[in-house]
Amino acid sequence: MSTSRSRHRRLRAALTAASMGLATAVASLALPVALTAPQASAAGATELYLVTMDGPGLAAAPPGPATEIARWRIRAEQEALLARVGATQPVYRYSTALNGLALRLTAAEARDLVTAPGVALVEEAQVRRLAGRDLADDPARLSPGGARRGGQGVVVGLVDTGLDPDTPLFSATARVSRGARDRAPSCMPEPAWGPGWCTDKVVAGHWFVAGFGVDRLASRATLAPVDDVGHGTQVASIAAGNADVPVRVRGNEIGRYAGIAPDAQVAVYKACWTAPDPADDGCSTADLVAAIDRAVADGVDVLNLSVAGPPTLDTVELALLGAAEADVVVVAAAGGDAVGGTAHSSPWVTTVGAGTGTVRRGEVRLGGGTRLLGAMSSPGEPVRARVVRAADAAARGASRAAARRCEPGSLDTSVVAERVVLCERGGVGRVDKSQTVAEADGVGMVLVNTGAGDLSADLHAVPTVHLGADDGRRLMSWAASHPRGRVILSARPVTRAVPRVLEWSSTGSPAAAYPKPDVVAPGDGVLGAVPGGQGWQFLGGTSAAAAWVSGTAARLRAERGWSAAATRSAMVTTAEPLPAGVLDAGAGRVRVQAVDSPGLVLGVDPTDYRDWLDGERLGLNTPALVVRGEGTLTRTVTNVGRRARYFSTSAVGFDRHDVSVTPAAVRLGPGESARITVRVTRGEGTQEDGAVLLRGGAGTRTRLPLLVTR
The missing domain is CATH 2.60.40.10 (Immunoglobulins)
Incomplete structure (x- = not known):
């Protein structure tokens, strides 16, 4: 019996044991494996399962008769599996990144397939969260984009919430068009995907919802590649937004924007959706695998997945293996606050943690020369005005508590007009508070933490300084004793934060076969565009960090034409070391300007990954x-x-x-x-x-x- 077949038999046996409720460990496997057991359910009830067959998909197959034979073989294997469970049509067929199906099964049918010949893995579909941090609570500091050039001729695939291409960041430019491939992924106009959005810049647009379920969507969700949320547009902006795009806030230009690889093309694969309850938002693993499968078939050069997940080998990781076998640079977010290791712990994925970026600070100057330092990104001249506590400016019908938090409609214009308002954090989003102040004709805001928490330099509706709890209490006390007191809000020069790993970024497991994360990148609030003409917002979390690294990979592939493994090696071996250990920071912080001169690279033949996974190879030539x-x-x-x-x-x-x-x-x-x-x-x-x-x-x-x- 071959080592590969033996491994799959051990895996199937473990899955069978797990389905019977036994505590089974597969210590002999090189990676921790997701032992997904069919859960008990009502008789005859079905759930969506992902079934992966032995062997690879068509990702690395060369064109020609052999590939066509492999295609027919995969189809025959899938038909045989469908016949075994009496199904006629699966929810999805996967044939490029892997050979598998997504189909609805009873628990009994799923248990039967676990031990079926030719089946490697059976697991129930799950909904996973995006790896970005909530904009209401994550730190947000203005970070610079990339250079004015980079990424020409490279396609960055983005599996996310879609894209709003109706912005200068995603319009076709002369450099992008000159670098466009003769053979590009398909981009079909749809009613909700406006005419002209398929260009030399946006070269693919697809959506996958069958796993998540149309009946679970929020009313604002659009069945098209268009972004309903903003996350996908921000990720695409960071990775490959066009260069020299002005960033305007309240009519003031605060700089010019560029993604890390501004000349790269983008291919959009929408697999993450909104539900009526935001707690149910996410990405079905069935849709994620379908999106990865299509992206690999389209021939993307870099694939970005800013979606969290378990630190185990599952169907999504096997699909990413297929992408690596097609010589795609696979970049994925490490996730936040993971227990027991980062997401995407497999050695064919460049797993990215979050580190500090640049910092914009501001100050509140009180009478007598006292200065309170906080976070601020507001452009323009300092604001000089009288100050009022929001709790003392409640509108008719609004509670004092609502006014204290500057909730929408809670402030009295006759009190707030032409004043700086002191608002407490909580209740609503930070930017929503400054919008409330602006609508009440206030000229500035000081946002005050009421407990421990980060300071955030958001792009507010009025100039805003965000203070910590201690300074906030001092200011509130001063304002109470100086009812006609005046303050000055002003920005301070931009500085680079001390390089470090952010405390919530997931760390690796010492038991993993290869250390994770691989690298870290800025993840404490990176500027990106948002849909619907709403301008700019900050994205925090390992989502932003992964986008940064995807752009870096695109630049490097365009400049040097290296393989995916060599590209990954250069990013790892040129990283800036950080004080944190390998399981916190990996190799360190990615340095965009250093990756093209690594001196040496470590290559991995794409076929080596599967040989290693199947036990036919002892180790991999990873950095x-x-x-x-x-x-x-x-x-x-x-x-x-x-x-x-x-x-x-x-x-x-x-x-x-x-x-x-x-x-x-x-x-x-x-x-x-x-x-x-x-x-x-x-x-x-x-x-x-x-x-x-x-x-x-x-x-x-x-x-x-x-x-x-x-």
Whole structure:
């Protein structure tokens, strides 16, 4: 019996045990595997299941007769499975990223399929949340976009909430058009997807809702690739929004915008939806797999998935494996506050955590020269005006509590007009509060935390400074004792935050086969466009960070034409190290300006991933390393420079373990490769992380993060 078949049989056996309620572990598998058991349900009741067949889909198949034979084989296998359960039509057929079906089954039928010949995985469809943080509570600081150029000829696929392309950020430009492919993904105009929106910039638009269910949609949801939420448009803006687009707030231009890869094309795959109750919003795994399957068939170069998930191998991860086999750079969000590891822990995905970005601060100046520092992104001249506590300005019929929080319609214009209003956080969104002040003719706002919380430099309807709880109490007390007091609100220069990983960004598991996350990128409020002509908002979370890295990958593929594995290697090995460990920060913060000069890259043949998963390969040539106790690892590095260079090797950052790298130096010509060996021979048994460093004669530094654990 082949190793692959043996693995699938073990997996099916584990799934069967789990379906009978047994506590079963599959310790021999290289990755933690989702042991999804068909749940008990009413007799005859059906649920939506994802069924994955053994072997790959058509993602890596070369064109020709062999591919057509494989296509017919996949179809025959799927038909045989449908016949086994007496089904006529599945909800979805998957044939590119993987070979599988989404279909409605009873619990008994699902249990039967778990042990059916040729079936690798059966799991019930789930609805997952986007990996962005709630705009009402996440920190928001104005972050710069990318350069004026980059990404020409590369297609970035975005599996998200859709896109509103009716903005200059997604119009066809001369550079985008010159880089357009002869063969591009399909983009079909629809009634809700306006004429002219399919351009050289927006080259695909598809939507997938059968898994989520049309009957579960909110009334504002649109059955088209158009974005109802804003998340997908913001993610696309960050990754590939056009360059030199003015950012205007209240009639003032505060800068010019560019995505990280402004000349890249975008392909839209809407698989995330809104429900009547926002708590039910999300993305069905059935729709996500369908979107990934279509994106791979369309031939995207980079695939962005800003959707959270479990730290286990499931159908979504297997679909992303198919994308990697098609030489797609797969970028996914690590998620926030995950327990037991990041989302997307598989080695074929570039998993991105969230770090700090740039900071815009402001101050409130009181009489007597007292200055209170907070967050502010308001452009223009300082605001000088009398101050009023919102609680003292309640409109007729509004409660004092509603006024204190500046809820819509709660403020009395006769009191608020021409004043700076002190509003407490909570109840409604931060920007909603400043809109309430603006509608009551106020000229400014100070937003005050009532407890521990972040400070956020939002784009408000009136100039606003956001203060912490202690300074907020001081200001409230001062205003109460100075009823005719005047304050000055003013912005301070933009600075870069101390680079660090944000506390809510998911961390990796020391038990994982390869350390995660791979890298971090700005995730504390990155500027992007929002739909419906509403201008600009900030996106926080690992969604924003993943979009940043997707844009970086698009720039690099356009500039160097490297494989997906080499592109990923360059982003990891040139990252800026952070004080946090490998399981918090991965290799560190992605550096957009450094990725095209890594000196050395580590390549992975796309077929190696499945061989490793099936147990036919012991390890992968990834840039991230892990040694358990004592052991030896090897990696193959390739010179991607234009000249022959010497590269020295060393291990750095280890105090409690003996780590050595051989050979001490290698000389490589352009395109030549060499193998290095990393040995951990002694340690105190505690976890420690550092790096393997390869210094090139031209000043390059190729840094491989290394985790030594028990």
